[in-house]
Amino acid sequence: MTTPLLRPIQAAVTRGKGAPFVLEQARIRAPQGDEVLVRIVATGMCHTDMIVRDQYYPVPLPAVLGHEGSGIVEAVGPLVQNLAVGDHVVMTYGYCGHCLACDAGQAAYCQDFFGRNFSGAGPEGEHALQDEQGHALNDHFFAQSSFATYALGRENNTVRVPKEAPIELLGPLGCGIQTGAGAVINSLKVTPGSAFAAFGGGAVGLSAVLAAQVAGAATIIAVDVVPSRLALALELGATHVVNSREADPVAAIREITGGGVQFALESTGRPEVLRQAVDALGSRGALGVVGAPPLGTTAQFDVNDLLLGGKVIRGIVEGDSVPKKFIPELVNLYLQGRFAFDKLVRFYDFEQINQAAEDSEKGLTLKPIIRIQK
Structure with a gap:
């Protein structure tokens, strides 16, 4: 059995309860199965990122958080059918796709919702990220961990969006705005x-x-x-x-x-x-x-x-959204000038991630978006 190739990335790592986000060099493996590797352009910061950092929700640390990623598909696993390299995408919450709730079109109430979004690992307990020393980082946060230059999602939580829409703006549609x-x-x-x-x-x-x-x-x-x-x-x-x-x-x-x-x-x-x-x-x-x-x-x-x-x-949960349907609908409303969620956001560079968190907690910024890379 061969070890998957590892790609060097930069990630904001949360190493302890209440600790600041620290930009570190890390590595991510290649996509497998139905996974999608996304080059992250920007990631929204949500209240959930802070309450996990502060351990109100018991996600294991150290971890790479971030769950409102948007970017461009870099590579796809062999089982991916409807996404291709170069697609513009928004990453949303994780779900299994085969439990009773998912089969009923209610993926936000997936029986494995906590495991897919808050366990700190993939469905089989696996990790996709490691730090510079080769130690595993808890990841798969909302099936993405997008406070990083690259993130792995699955085809079912990676949503194609129109290329005419500003990709750096769209990440929050994956969680807070769609909620x-x-x-x-x-x-x-x-x-x-x-x-x-x-x-x-x-x-x-x-x-x-x-x-x-x-x-x-x-x-x-x-x-x-x-x-x-x-x-x-x-x-x-x-x-x-x-x-x-x-x-x-x-x-x-x-x-x-x-x-x-x-x-x-x-x-x-x-x-x-x-x-x-x-x-x-x-x-x-x-x-x-x-x-x-x-x-x-x-x-x-x-x-x-x-x-x-x-x-x-x-x-x-998540606005009862079926993301593959609802997120493109919100994008189209925005492009028509009927859903001006851009008035809620303020952009920060990746190096300003802790300032973004502080401004959000103080109420100075409604929806921070972290520009990860161009």
């Missing part, structure tokens, strides 16, 4: 003329605002505590904004809508905000929950309010 937009369009199915509220004005929440406008909601309310985010929400299509440091958002939403919204999305991961979102629903309203707090976090709500109001609370 907010998909929650509105695919999960909640916001209807024309309806009232929608986004609790949280980060990248996910404002992606939901953009999608609510696409869906035809008549009243779109953004709730946050940062004035600049609320101003941007209005620019992106919100009809009303509420600063929850200055006003009771539940009372404000009930006054705006005459009783409550039909649809709401909670993206902050804060239990007290989730309670506000439940209370702000009108009769038979539906709340989607996408904010990820530390494992074990609990929340409270009034059971009789839920019961008598016919309200629905549901968790949503």
Whole structure:
């Protein structure tokens, strides 16, 4: 048995709990089976990267994180059928493709979702990356580990996109942007003329605002505590904004809508905000929950309010997206000028990755995108 050829790369390695990302020389093996080797142009930074770095989710370290990669196909394994060298692609979450959820078109609820995205290794426990000393690096983060100049994905989580779209911009469509937009369009199915509220004005929440406008909601309310985010929400299509440091958002939403919204999305991961979102629903309203707090976090709500109001609370992963279909749809909406998610982003050079993380955590940048290489 021969050892697969190794390609030298540069990767941002997280070596300990809360430790900074460190750019290191590393090596990656060639693609096998249905794998795709992507030359990463840029990678979005998501809240999940930080909570894994800080070990709120137990991904083994040292690891190469990054899960919103975009780039150009460099090589493909022998079983790849529908991707070719030179294709522009966005990398998204991993899934097995053959469990009951995947067979039902609900890959975001794959029975092996944790293993495919958070285990720190491939499906068979294998690693594709090693450091300069030849030690294995935990990888396959969201089936990609794209804080690196090259990343290995699989054909099912590597999505071809039009070459006329700016490839350095598109990575966040693989996770954060598709989560907010998909929650509105695919999960909640916001209807024309309806009232929608986004609790949280980060990248996910404002992606939901953009999608609510696409869906035809008549009243779109953004709730946050940062004035600049609320101003941007209005620019992106919100009809009303509420600063929850200055006003009771539940009372404000009930006054705006005459009783409550039909649809709401909670993206902050804060239990007290989730309670506000439940209370702000009108009769038979539906709340989607996408904010990820530390494992074990609990929340409270009034059971009789839920019961008598016919309200629905549901968790949503990755916007219930079928990535091969939904990501190209979002790209086309962007190219038509109907989904301006570019207004959410700020670019950083690879060497500025820790500054990007700091700016994101301070709320100075909504969606950092790390330019890995040209």
